Amino acid sequence: MREIYHETNVxxxxxxxxxxxxxxxxxxxxxxxxxxxxxxxxxAKALIRIMGYSFPKCIRLRKKTEIDRVFDRGAFRRFGFIxxxxxxxxxxNSRYLVSVSKKVGHSPYRNHIKRLIRxxxxxxxxxxxxxxxxxxxxxxxxxxxVPFSYVDNKIAELFAELNRLQAPAI
Numbered sequence: 001m002r003e004i005y006h007e008t009n010v011x012x013x014x015x016x017x018x019x020x021x022x023x024x025x026x027x028x029x030x031x032x033x034x035x036x037x038x039x040x041x042x043x044a045k046a047l048i049r050i051m052g053y054s055f056p057k058c059i060r061l062r063k064k065t066e067i068d069r070v071f072d073r074g075a076f077r078r079f080g081f082i083x084x085x086x087x088x089x090x091x092x093n094s095r096y097l098v099s100v101s102k103k104v105g106h107s108p109y110r111n112h113i114k115r116l117i118r119x120x121x122x123x124x125x126x127x128x129x130x131x132x133x134x135x136x137x138x139x140x141x142x143x144x145x146v147p148f149s150y151v152d153n154k155i156a157e158l159f160a161e162l163n164r165l166q167a168p169a170i
Contacts, residue, residue, distance in 0.1 A: 055122045061097035061133055070097075070133045077161065079154040081142045082117070085135040086162065094128055096121055099137040113138055116148050120155035127156075129163045 061067055074087035098117050100110040117136055 055118055059095050061095045070135050082154050083137050087133045089131050089133055091131045094132045097135045101139045104138055104141045116151040120152045124155050124159050128159050
């Protein structure tokens with residue numbers, strides 16, 4: 001048999017308004033810390049940020065005119081499957097461009113290779129003694145999966161060779 005439920009215990013009163021949970025903008029949130037503080041477990045990240053191992057926009061080659069200048073006037077080197085065009089400049093810091101061709105593979109694989117190259121640059125860029133505009137590109141698919149150690153060694157070789165070169169007399 002079916003039981004019939006009656007609405008005998010339903011309240012007809014409206015609920016009372018809850019106390020305002022927002023903090024007024026005049027006082028602000030007193031518990032929120034001011035400025036950046038390192039959270040627990042972020043010690044290494046904060047240390048890296050202080051040491052300058054980041055890859056900010058100011059060290060990236062972004063303008064087409066600058067990229068064209070490197071490809072027109074720069075020198076070419078090949079380090080395994082990585083190709084490099086570079087131009088020694090008089091700027092204060094080196095700038096980088098990382099490009100991977102569609103012939104290399106599908107986008108997750110191309111992005112993986114770009115991440116490996118950017119990470120190697122990020123780790124070794126403090127070793128570069130002179131400022132250069134460097135275009136790093138991959139045009140052909142590598143024969144086997146690329147380990148980070150391989151890319152890291154090739155970028156270290158590149159920076160060592162750039163340190164051996166002399167700046168052209170202007």
